[in-house]
Amino acid sequence: xxxxxxxxxxxxxxxxxxxxxxxxxxxxxxxxxxxxxxxxxxxxxxxxxxxxxxxxxxxxxxxxxxxxxxxxxxxxxxxxxxxxxxxxxxxxxxxxxxxxxxxxxxxxxxxxxxxxxxxxxxxxxxxxxxxxxxxxxxxxxxxxxxxxxxxxxxxxxxxxxxxxxxxxxxxxxxxxxxxxxxxxxxxxxxxxxxxxxxxxxxxxxxxxxxxxxxxxxxxxxxxxxxxxxxxxxxxxxxxxxxxxxxxxxxxxxxxxxxxxxxxxxxxxxxxxxxxxxxxxxxxxxxxx
Numbered sequence: 001x002x003x004x005x006x007x008x009x010x011x012x013x014x015x016x017x018x019x020x021x022x023x024x025x026x027x028x029x030x031x032x033x034x035x036x037x038x039x040x041x042x043x044x045x046x047x048x049x050x051x052x053x054x055x056x057x058x059x060x061x062x063x064x065x066x067x068x069x070x071x072x073x074x075x076x077x078x079x080x081x082x083x084x085x086x087x088x089x090x091x092x093x094x095x096x097x098x099x100x101x102x103x104x105x106x107x108x109x110x111x112x113x114x115x116x117x118x119x120x121x122x123x124x125x126x127x128x129x130x131x132x133x134x135x136x137x138x139x140x141x142x143x144x145x146x147x148x149x150x151x152x153x154x155x156x157x158x159x160x161x162x163x164x165x166x167x168x169x170x171x172x173x174x175x176x177x178x179x180x181x182x183x184x185x186x187x188x189x190x191x192x193x194x195x196x197x198x199x200x201x202x203x204x205x206x207x208x209x210x211x212x213x214x215x216x217x218x219x220x221x222x223x224x225x226x227x228x229x230x231x232x233x234x235x236x237x238x239x240x241x242x243x244x245x246x247x248x249x250x251x252x253x254x255x256x257x258x259x260x261x262x263x264x265x266x267x268x269x270x271x272x273x274x275x276x277x278x279x280x281x282x283x284x285x286x287x288x
Contacts, residue, residue, distance in 0.1 A: 011045075018046035025053045066096045076103035078111070080118040087125060146192060153189025154271045156182070164265070173261035173268065176205065178253045180222045186256060187226055199259045200227025206252025208234040215251045223254070 014035060021031045028043065037043045065088055072082045079090050082097075144152075160182065162174040175186050190200070202223060206215050216232060233255075258264060 015046045018043075019050055022047055022050045022053070027053070065092075069093050069096045070100060073097040073100045073103075078103055078114060080111075080114040084114070084118045084121050087121065149189060149192055151275065153186065153192070154268060154275060156186060156189070157268055158272045160186075161268075163269075171262040171265040173258040173265050174255060176253050176255045178251070183222060183254055183256065187223065190256075190258070193264070195258060195264070197226050199261070201257045201259060202227055202229045203255040203257070204229075204232040204252050205255060206232065206234065207237055209237040210250060210252065218251045219254045227256075 014037070017035060018031055018037075021034060026034070028047070031047070032038065032043055035046075037046065065086055068086060069082050069088070069092075072085065077085075079093050082088075082093050083090055086093075157173070157175060160175060160177055162170070162172070162176075164170050175183075177183055177186075187200075202219065204212075204216050204219055206212055212232060212234070216229070220229065
């Protein structure tokens with residue numbers, strides 16, 4: 001303490017310099033470096049009562065929203081109405097206006113209608129945010145190399161394709177999915193492997209209570225002239241089950257079978273083992 005006191009013995013003279021530098025627009029860091037003041041308590045005392053320059057103040061993006069929220073609250077608006085108009089969360093609104101008087105109570109119907117509109121606006125914003133994230137993420141992928149498509153296809157097949165079982169040896173390539181995009185990627189992968197279109201056989205699997213001709217037409221349009229279609233498999237409808245996969249967007253599933261594909265299946269199995277081994281080695285390197 002004695003050492004610090006002796007270092008800043010001329011405190012008033014040092015304060016005059018610090019105040020002058022502050023009024024010239026210098027930041028605390030620059031003043032500290034200019035005057036060689038390495039003690040924060042001393043620096044605080046030197047600058048006591050002197051406001052920071054405007055350029056050092058960080059702008060708060062919510063200042064305008066806060067002011068508008070308070071203005072709306074004083075007009076008698078509820079949290080839901082303020083949220084609907086400004087698009088900010090109720091928690092933020094509560095923090096900004098909790099010291100202001102509450103508006104008069106509304107009827108249950110009025111409150112429900114306001115809350116519903118506020119929730120609808122929230123859902124719209126969430127959907128807009130969701131779509132933006134999805135769009136930005138899609139742009140991150142960019143172009144795909146042949147090797148990348150190859151590895152993706154192996155993983156895709158081993159996730160969704162049929163696999164042989166110890167109790168049932170059936171080495172053939174078959175892939176089933178209800179997502180047209182999954183089917184598109186799988187077919188692109190088969191073309192990368194030079195699988196002839198003549199070896200492909202398609203089958204639609206769908207509930208018997210659905211519009212079967214429309215589903216068949218949908219899948220034929222999706223795959224184009226890639227192969228031939230076999231007989232559609234109908235799933236028995238159980239009235240006691242509450243099915244969710246109904247409506248205009250339901251087209252059943254498409255099975256893609258590759259004829260004479262035992263050798264291809266064995267290669268896929270080997271490729272998958274290679275991916276697993278490479279991933280484990282890479283993970284081991286990341287851990288060390």
